[in-house]
Amino acid sequence: MKFWIPAAVLVLAAIGLALSPVNEYFFYASYIVLTFVVLATAWNILGGYAGYVNFGTAAFFGLGAYTATVLFKWLGAPLVVQIAVAAAVCGLLGFGVGLLTLRLRGIFFAIATVAVIFIMETLMINWRYVGGATGLQLLRPEVMAPFETYTRMLFAAMAAMAVGAVALARWVQVSWIGRGLRALRDSEEAAECAGVPTLKLKLFACTLSGALMGAAGAPMPMYLSFVEPVSSFNLTWSVNALAAAMIGGTVHWLGPVIGAVLLGTLQQVVTVTISNEVNVLVVGVLLVLFVVVAPEGVLGLIKRWLHYFR
């Protein structure tokens, strides 16, 4: 209850905000921050709890976006269906990637996930139906009842997804699944010997993480009214998801949320005030800085700080 009441309040507040006469730009920027929250939370399920570094966030994100595009172009499917199917398809991809690569560890797994991005990107570049390398212009459908503009609706949807993703991550963390994942992060052999079904748990984490990333990517074509392979499968999504989780702290579900909100907001400010390139630089510098100086992220800093004043 301590989690669910604030969570419900947050979703309702987001919907209320979307209905209020706040400046449109607020929703435009906040949508990206919320996308970061979903991506970082999803990344953390595999990367933080299980210790498997996934560079492939962009692959799932992009595939989610393209699944939504295909559904929209083919059937004119509504947003909810797009998100649900994208999550299912990307969950499947996660499962497949897991099956193929989860016997690998550390850098081998990480590099394999980079490979998945580029293979997906090449497939989409060569697929005429979704516009190939030039991309596809999409006409947004009519906005649904209570919302005034489509961006506001997307904002509300992404807020709901963010809360949902965090709830899932929290459930994983506190349940036996999270304990199993932490055990295999510390020592895979020891966990296996103690009776933890390591392969099943890793596959589960991979599937769930992939599905959430895909869901986060699904509304992107509608948000931009456009879909194109290079930006959809951009490695920047991967570094953002990873950096947000690492900066916030990977041991607790709150870490990626803090990291994503900090990083996302900072990036929006930098993009507006300086430039888009500098905003990637900010991510890189912050990531390296935190990894070197504060390995436990903001959460670790807060913990140390509380300890100091006790």
Next chain:
Amino acid sequence: MFFSLDLLFEALMFGVLLGCFYAAVSIGLSVSFGLLDVPHVAHPAIMVFGSYCTYLLASYGWDPLVAGTVLMAPFFLLGMLVYRFYYETFEKRGTEAGVRGLAFFFGIAFIIEVGLILGFGVDQRTVNAPYIGESLRLGDYRIPHRMLVAFGVALVLTFVLTLYLSKTFTGRAIKAVAQDEPALRLMGANPVRIKQWAFGIATAASALAGAMLIIVGPVEPALDRLYIGRTFAIVVLAGLGSMTGTLAAGLILGIAESIVLMFFGASWAPAVAFGILLLVLGVRPQGLFGR
């Protein structure tokens, strides 16, 4: 798809040249990742940085090959510094260093990439030299001189490194540190200093590789992303740390890529390296010549 023996032969020939070039750009990673187990995801980014340094020197009238060779010295020092830093902050602390080390190098790669974008813009850059633009005619076939230069340098680089690692004292020490670090420690040698030296050599090799990269074709800051796939595919396919294996794996990738390029078109070519990488990792992670 259009198929003929002539085209196949041309693809093979180009593939061999390309393959040697790929081997040369991967050989640094073969030392740093293959032998030293450093998760050096930033290797291609450092190489592209080398290309831009070459570009700068070439704009003062230097020959790109000379520039690349001279750059090896500062890059050697840079490599030693990077390893020292990596060792002090990650390897020494032990647990969970893998995750953070990976994130560290990933971050470094992005910093280099954006730094280059801020310094030079996103446009493609090229250099000029007498051997760029000309090509050798062999009957009906034309081989660009720049590919031959890259081919030659690649062979020399691979040969010298192989000899160095098998014949000299420090070279053997580097191999020993890869085989059994505690044993080397017991022999009274300092593994960290040897690794630092080896990482310096690997980085110096990527300076020369960077010069070749800009000789072979135009360079842009985001080029390192593609080469993550190529270099890691080669090093993993070769079996970690095998120098001759690196050459063989480079040839396999070069020929495969050039055949796909010739018969399926340029838009499929980038996926070849990543496909091979995924296949090797899934089926035979120890590579062809694995230890």
